[in-house]
Amino acid sequence: MDRKEDQPDFEPIVTVTRAEIVEQRIHDFLKKKKLKPGDPIPKETELAESLGVSRNVIREALSRFRMLGLIESRKKRGMILTKPDIMNGFERVLEPHLLDRSTLLDIFEMRLVLEMGLAELIFIKKTKNDISTLERIVRNAPSLHDVRFKLEHEVEFHSKLYEITGNETLHRFQRLLLPIFQFVTQEEAHLNKPPKTGIVDHPQLVEILKTGTPLEFRQGMYNHLEPHFEWIAEQKKI
Amino acid sequence: MDRKEDQPDFEPIVTVTRAEIVEQRIHDFLKKKKLKPGDPIPKETELAESLGVSRNVIREALSRFRMLGLIESRKKRGMILTKPDIMNGFERVLEPHLLDRSTLLDIFEMRLVLEMGLAELIFIKKTKNDISTLERIVRNAPSLHDVRFKLEHEVEFHSKLYEITGNETLHRFQRLLLPIFQFVTQEEAHLNKPPKTGIVDHPQLVEILKTGTPLEFRQGMYNHLEPHFEWIAEQKKI
DNA sequence: ATTTGCATTATGTAGTACATAACTTCAATA
């Protein structure tokens, strides 16, 4: 029979590497010292000595910070803290085929949530110029039968909405989420074809932006995205 | 006078380190081979040889992947790809005092956008149990005069809203953004005291969740967050 | 047949050595 019941179920011993510990220690150090971008941080040899590990380990930990854009190092000058690009760590992990289905769906939902929430910000920040651009994008929309450029146009329109917010972080986030979104919609299309389109289209959204209210825009965006929400509701039942 | 005008502004020569290149190469390798979580990846020595660099450099690159949770390595067994935790890289960079003001404001806005967009998802996923929990949270709200637990309660309520969506990624994202949000609201409070509160409070939001529609909830949430949006609109003018 | 012990293997860590780039100083030169 199954012998597992006999065995006492100890927690497995987790072995943390020195690099991990050093990473944590240095992170705490930066936090505690309240170092700001531009401030110098100790030399590799100094860190190695005060932490009691080889320079090798120090460099493995520092390599992580370098990737995140938290530190920069120049020869002779030593290392300095830098203003990190917060999306850096995100970017490298967003490979659709590396993520499991549930995470992909989560991200898909996040995009819908963001888009539904854009209204206020857009109405606060929009300029006449933005509206003109949107109108141009809508004018140049490919015909309904032309499948090739449909996705391209879809991306251009929605991307512009994010851009209007003037929130570069938000916009960047959207761009990073794009591949995931396409990956999921592709699957979505596979299941229930033909792809349904919302009852509100891009030109109508632009019209609301020109003459309507945030309240109307929120509702319009919902109707635009409605098929996706329906799809989510179905997924929930399964 | 200022001599800078005389100087031709060349782009500075960027020197990429071997570790950076190796990181990129390995990343491409994983992508191209379409490796999935669980699949083994080449040994360090193999990588070192085929890429023509020392094992040291390989390990600095691999250290980055390890941090992101992209790979795990066990002695003797070698290294395997793992399902990455997409928030891992994010987490380590979100130190309020390391980010510049504009990024902090961006993140603050993102939180508002997310919260405004939650309505649909919440209405799709909510259960009777969730409503009960919200009612309990509201019942236990500290009195208006008790400043100490106000923030705590605020966090608990809004956090529960994210939880209702059943979207763990989204919920985790919110939790990561919390310190930033508090950092900004603190500053916000400094400027225009006393802190204004929206005309819609938590009990009203719960009531809408019970008997209302997503449309009403969106408007309710807007009224709840209105002071923050006003603050943003002011910031824009400055 | 189960356990024990040994050899094997890949990662983890330490240490040394040298290359490279950037900064400093100081002398030489126009």
Added chain:
DNA sequence: TATTGAAGTTATGTACTACATAATGCAAAT
């Protein structure tokens, strides 16, 4: 005097070696 050039210094970047450690499989022992 100001610019250039050379030499020395220093911290990071890279390579290489050596050994520790843990996991795995296989063979020997009971």
